[in-house]
Amino acid sequence: MRHCNSVFSANDIWFLQDRDGLTKRSLYLALCPICNKNMALYVHFDLKTNEWYEKYYYSGGVERIKSRLKKDLLYTKLGFKNKFRAPWGFVWGDNREIKRKGKITGIKQYACDFFGNKIPVKIIQNE
Ligand SMILES: [Zn+2]
Secondary structure, eight states: OEETTEEOOOSEEEEEOOBTTEEEEEEEEEEOTTTOOEEEEEEEEETTTTEEEEEEEETHHHHHHHHHHGGGEEEETTOOBSSOOSOOSSEEEEEEEEEETTEEEEEEEEEEETTSOEEEEEEEEOO
16 A cells, blocks of 8 residues: 555455456555555456456555455454354354263263354264
8 A cells, every 4th residue: 555655565355246347346445654644545456347446545544445345254354243143254163062960971062263153073972
């Protein structure tokens, strides 16, 4: 990204789903390290014209473009997910005891993520 005659990388990148013949859509987000301005760079490739499009947004415009594109958000570089229901990103295991009549009969392992998704991956039965 460019501002104040300097080139720097984005703090985060939003990967967006294809829409209306537009593909490879992404939104780059950064703070200019020189002037500290909040910036966004929206990029897509237009299959009809065969051309790349890029547009910079600043300050209040950043929040406006973010709220406009939020519905198409698939995932971000920093790991926020919007649409995937299975655990995604940083996943850890969670073990739960299976009790029957007050007795532990097995362990159920779940894969969990930071977004509250949880799927059972393995059930270990003692009996
Ligand atoms: Zn700047």
